[in-house]
Amino acid sequence: MSRGKHHPPRPKPANSEDFLIAADLKKDRGWTETQIKSFLAEPDRTARNPFSRKAAPMKLYARERVEAVESTEDFRKAREASRKRQLAARERSLAKKKEAVAAAQALELRILREPWEEVQQRVLDHYNSRLRRSQSPAGPRTSQARRDRMTVNYLRHKQTSYEAELEEFKGVVGVGEAYLVVRNRILDLIAQTYPQLKAECERQKFDAPDLPDGVVL
Numbered sequence: 472m473s474r475g476k477h478h479p480p481r482p483k484p485a486n487s488e489d490f491l492i493a494a495d496l497k498k499d500r501g502w503t504e505t506q507i508k509s510f511l512a513e514p515d516r517t518a519r520n521p522f523s524r525k526a527a528p529m530k531l532y533a534r535e536r537v538e539a540v541e542s543t544e545d546f547r548k549a550r551e552a553s554r555k556r557q558l559a560a561r562e563r564s565l566a567k568k569k570e571a572v573a574a575a576q577a578l579e580l581r582i583l584r585e586p587w588e589e590v591q592q593r594v595l596d597h598y599n600s601r602l603r604r605s606q607s608p609a610g611p612r613t614s615q616a617r618r619d620r621m622t623v624n625y626l627r628h629k630q631t632s633y634e635a636e637l638e639e640f641k642g643v644v645g646v647g648e649a650y651l652v653v654r655n656r657i658l659d660l661i662a663q664t665y666p667q668l669k670a671e672c673e674r675q676k677f678d679a680p681d682l683p684d685g686v687v688l
Contacts, residue, residue, distance in 0.1 A: 483529070484518030490531035500537070503553055507532075510540045510549070564644055571645030575652035582657075582664050583630050590665070591618065594625045619671040626661050626668075627654075 483492060496502035514530035521529075540546050585593075598621050599608045609621065655676055662672040 484521055484531070487516075487518060487531055489534050490516060491534055491537055492529055492531060496532065496537065500541070501550070506546070506549055506553070510546055511537070568645030568648050571649040572652055575649035576656070578653065578656075580653070580656055580660055582626065582660050584664050585630075587665065587667070590622065590626075590630075594618070594622045597625055597629065616671075619668055620675075622665075623658070623661060623668055623671045623675060626665075627657055 483490075491500075493504075493507060496507055497504070511532050515533040515536060516531040517528040518531060519528060520526035595609050595613075595618075602608060609618065658672040658675055662669040
């Protein structure tokens with residue numbers, strides 16, 4: 472498999488053209504760590520690591536031996552079993568993500584509606600109370616677009632059940648997807664409660680999500 476210009480060849484020890492390293496086996500040929508240990512056991516050679524003299528020697532596997540192993544029935548069965556396990560794991564993960572998304576869609580979300588002028592003033596007070604020394608305070612001359620952004624952020628975190636609802640998904644498979652569902656539902660709720668913020672709410676749906684620590688998509 473050619474690695475192309477965006478994937479330059481992996482550095483290898485000198486005089487190892489007919490040998491493969493573990494990264495070659497895994498990335499280019501689909502081997503797993505278990506398969507390497509089971510079918511190749513000891514390497515055919517070791518050589519000094521080209522990255523660092525202090526690193527452990529690199530294990531080299533003869534290409535001819537690797538290809539011979541790959542042609543055996545035992546290896547084909549092991550690879551097929553591994554593929555089935557990976558597919559089953561993906562299906563379980565997908566099912567759990569669907570469950571998390573369904574739960575996020577069913578959550579009862581709340582927002583406390585207040586007079587618009589009071590909300591705007593509370594937003595400015597909150598923003599200015601958290602300023603760093605290098606930042607300028609917000610006020611009447613602040614652009615409406617910036618104030619809308621500040622207001623939506625404030626409502627998301629301070630005036631809705633946003634943070635509490637996310638606690639429901641800590642440690643759950645699919646928490647990232649559930650987080651996006653909750654975030655977008657709350658944005659819709661804000662837009663429904665304060666129609667003047669609809670454009671900003673729609674814009675924020677396309678922002679890269681600011682996921683909590685430890686949460687990934």
